[in-house]
Amino acid sequence: MGTLEGRLALVTGASRGIGEHCARSLAEQGARVALAARSEQDLLRVAEDLPNEPVVLTADLAQPGAGGELAVAALEALGGIDILVNNAGVSEIKGQDEMIMRLNYHAPLETTKALVRQMAERGHGSVIHMSSVAGATGVAELPTYGATKAALDSLTRSQAAQFGKHGVRVNAVAPGLIITEMWEEGRKTPGLAEGLAGHIALGRWGEPQEISSVVAFLASDAASYVTGQTIVVDGGFHGVTAWGDYF
Numbered sequence: 458m459g460t461l462e463g464r465l466a467l468v469t470g471a472s473r474g475i476g477e478h479c480a481r482s483l484a485e486q487g488a489r490v491a492l493a494a495r496s497e498q499d500l501l502r503v504a505e506d507l508p509n510e511p512v513v514l515t516a517d518l519a520q521p522g523a524g525g526e527l528a529v530a531a532l533e534a535l536g537g538i539d540i541l542v543n544n545a546g547v548s549e550i551k552g553q554d555e556m557i558m559r560l561n562y563h564a565p566l567e568t569t570k571a572l573v574r575q576m577a578e579r580g581h582g583s584v585i586h587m588s589s590v591a592g593a594t595g596v597a598e599l600p601t602y603g604a605t606k607a608a609l610d611s612l613t614r615s616q617a618a619q620f621g622k623h624g625v626r627v628n629a630v631a632p633g634l635i636i637t638e639m640w641e642e643g644r645k646t647p648g649l650a651e652g653l654a655g656h657i658a659l660g661r662w663g664e665p666q667e668i669s670s671v672v673a674f675l676a677s678d679a680a681s682y683v684t685g686q687t688i689v690v691d692g693g694f695h696g697v698t699a700w701g702d703y704f
Contacts (some may be wrong), residue, residue: 459487460677465535468507468614469518469527469568470545472499474637475587478669479542484508486673488540491531493518503520514601518545519560524567530570539578540676544587546605554601561605569627573616578621583676584620586613586633590691606631610687617685626684628675658693687697 466483469478472494476635484490484507491512500513512534516527531538531631543565547557569584576582582691592606609629634653654661673692674680 459485460679461540462487463649464488464539464676465491465537466540466542466676467493467527467531467535467568467572468542469516469542469564470587472503475632475635475665475668476542476544477503478665479544479672480511480668482669482673483505484511484538484675486677488676489535491535491538493527493531494545498552517548518564518568519556521559522567524564525571528568530572532575533703536577539579539582541569541572541582541584541589542672542676543546543568543585543586546587548599548602557601558605561602562608562612565609569616571658573620573623573625576625577620577688581624582620582623582629583680584616584625585672586627586673586688587631588613588629590631590633590689590694592631593687593689613687614685620639621684626675626680628680628684629687630668630671630675631687631689631691632668633657633663633667633689633694635665638663656694657691661692663690663692 461483466488468476468480468490471480471492480492480509491514492504493514494500494518497515502627504511506668514530516523518524533565546561565586570667586609589606590610592610595603613627613629634690668690
């Protein structure tokens with residue numbers, strides 16, 4: 458029996474990368490998972506081999522109000538939510554500051570606010586925001602992205618204080634350099650992957666499952682006394698405030 462047997466989870470940005478692996482890790486531990494992203498086709502690909510009758514929900518969380526609408530759809534589909542993983546996000550896109558803020562910060566805020574009342578009524582819940590080391594270190598090429606992740610870290614602490622008395626824990630995971638589709642093009646740049654790996658104590662980029670395993674831990678009762686924390690999972694990343702030298 459898995460550590461999340463009988464739990465109901467919603468994972469946003471679940472069609473690929475870290476979000477897909479979070480959905481897989483939660484399902485493998487026994488949770489029934491609602492997968493949310495823009496592409497139904499990609500979600501169906503993920504869902505087809507997941508256990509525990511996963512549910513597919515399409516949503517564009519960059520749109521105003523979409524977080525609340527997704528929460529309603531998830532509650533209707535599963536009958537409740539015990540675990541929320543706010544993973545959907547986007548990196549830096551020139552001229553798209555407002556969209557980045559909406560997807561990376563406002564959507565997690567909206568979705569959490571829409572679900573936390575029923576978590577409180579159930580007497581328990583675990584919310585996990587997907588942050589980034591960029592929120593703490595500051596990276597020259599990622600000013601808006603980094604700001605949204607710093608905001609998520611602050612939101613994590615505030616929501617933990619706000620909801621703890623209701624049995625709802627709120628934490629964040631801050632990945633470092635992880636091999637995902639988001640980095641697919643950048644890693645093709647000669648010297649980039651190797652150069653940045655030189656700033657990681659373990660000497661390599663991380664794998665998505667090394668993030669999803671921490672998410673599964675935070676969702677479980679093994680983390681029952683952990684709240685208000687941003688867990689950094691970066692292999693000992695240090696010393697980089699600009700990546701331009703590697704491009």
